Amino acid sequence: MEATYREYNIRLSIDSRLEQVRVLSGALRGIGQELSLSEEQLGQLELMMVEAVNNVIEHAYQMQHGNDVQVRVEYSPQEVHLVISDQGHAMPDALHTETREMPNPDDLPEGGWGMGLIHLLADSIRYSRDAKGNHLHVSKQLT
Template sequence: METEYKQYNIRLSIDSRLEQVRVLSGALRGIGKELELSDDKLGQLELMMVEAVNNVIEHAYQMQGGNDVQVRVDYSPAAVHLIISDSGHTMPEAVHSEARDMPNPEDLPEGGWGMGLIHLLADSIRYSIDAKGNHLHVSKQLG
């Protein structure tokens, strides 16, 4: 007998203002608790999402409010996939094309940890651009 499970596809959207990232983070924690994700996996997903959304606001939208940042959460028992989408400036290929080492803190004026943390925590990462905008796909295996 095959075990049935629910598969979820949840969409969240915020305005491109840093103070709204906290609300998005709280929503993801609520989703994770509902899906009974471990605290460890949920913490990693939350960190990846927050870093990605902060990057969108800071770089794609250059700290300008009034723009849409979308996060889609796809869940199956095997993995959680986050898709962070925007219609701002595209990410330079060197930033997303390959895994990066964590930067040396002494070399950073401020920030600079975002994509390094995402590459470190994600089991897979992909960046795509289409007519609707930019999309960062990150996945975390649950098994």
């Protein structure tokens, strides 16, 4: 008999305040525990999400409160996919190009370390911008 599983598509939203990132982190931790993710998997997902959301608040919204930061968590037994969305300033091209190495600190604008960590931890990463805003897609394989 084939095992059954549920796929999840969970949406979270916070105001663009750094102090609300901790609440978002706690929500992701609860979701990960409910889905029986390992501590390592959950820690990596949490770090990627926190770095991405902090970047949105600091750079896309330039620390201005009153803006929406959305995180979508998509789960299947094979992977967890996070989509971080905002309507702030676009991400510089140099920060979202595919790389598996930490960037040279001399070449980084302020905030580039967070994206470097995300690139190291994610199995896939994609950035897009459309009429609805900016969307950073990061995925972590579970199998």
